[in-house]
Amino acid sequence: MPQSTKYVPTDKEQAFHSTVEDIAHKREIINGLAPFFKESAPDDLMGLYSSDELVQLSVLNKTDRDVESRMPVKITRHFAELARTSPAIQKLVKASPDETLDLAGSEDPGNQMDYSPVEGLLHKYEMGLMYVVSTCSAHCRFCYREELIARKEIARADGTVAKKGLAKIPEIVGYIHEFNNAVATNGGRHPVCGREKLREILLSGGDPMVLNNAKLAAWFSALAEAGIESIRVGTKEMAFYPKRFDETFFAMLDAFHEAYPEVGVHFMVHFEHPDEFLAKGDDGEYLRDDKGFFTWVPDTGKAMRNLLERGWITVENQTPIIKDINNDPDALRIMQREMKRVGADNHYFFCGRDIVAYKAFNIPIEESWRILNESQKGLSGVENHARLSITHYKGKTEVCAVTSEPIPGLAGSENGVVIFKLLRNAAQAPDRGKVCIVGRNPDAAWFDDYEDRVLFDEAGLFDYSRVKEVAAESE
């Protein structure tokens, strides 16, 4: 592992950094449930929780069903105001006693830590995902990173137990150089793991957009200097606090592009529901202009326009399908149409992961497929690009099809089948495209619910030995 040394920016980086400005942001965040319990939250936002809800939540406070120990509670004024007229947004961000009824699930969904060669970096495929911060401006109750945000201790493959750490520039840059040098001197593949160059980095967390411009600029330029070809920013800030996309932020992006025009910049935004970006009238209906076009929440529309008008930036939306938030084909249809209309792409919809308390949020895999398929009926070819993905321990897997009819002559397919396709294998690119077919189980929320009905598995999805090893050790 690369040793930690101080990172010294190049002259070119320093010249870029010297142009960066920051302004103070007033997100007006309410942190935790205490301001609601103590009635110290702003008067106009106290109504987010009813008195009955606060009583139920306070009873659980500091017990083993404490909702805040599972996932810290946090909301911005902007999002709380949108929540007033939106049951979906309320469900997304309001703590509920139901969350801790059943705490089954994994503290490290997808065995992420198996792919962490350096603290704060997950290296899969040709890309790396970095935890650059451990919070967001608000917190989604279903968050897939609850263990990071709640600073929980995680068991790793080597037997150690520790909180997930954050990425630091010296270690990450050192690792990129070391890995890519080994790839370059070995004919294009790493001599040990066989992977290609690490060429793409996703800034994640938590939400990188809670960092100031100076910190983002430091990451951007250090990655560019290390030879990273594409930088992605995974963010929900456009929903939580769109004013963060201010003039100083765009000036920083423009200066970065001027200094490093060869580096791709991609924003992976995260809207679950159109209520997060479409303006509503007093009657709760979406506002339309005189031609019938939907009207966006002004600050969100401005942030999206300002990103998209820079032709060198791409914007893609991705979201899980979550119970009582967006398991609604009509809402998803509007969202996909609007994203494409303004110029953003629809990337992935995700089946819920096996996070702690997943039963409070996840809907069955086959139901997710039905909802997405329904939502795409009537969408044009450019609007319906999104795929339904489920993150298997082996890698990202598409739920390609769910049939209702048996396959003639195939025992086990009497109720129809589900066809999975491995989109990316976290370790080995050649496995891409391999398929797995299972008999249907309408209640299945995770792969283990199909274990007894595997019909064909060239993808090896049901050979997850790490899980079996861990289970055997704990018996």
Ligand code: SF4
């Ligand atoms: S924005 Fe993403 S990382 Fe932040 S709380 Fe929501 S799901 Fe978790």
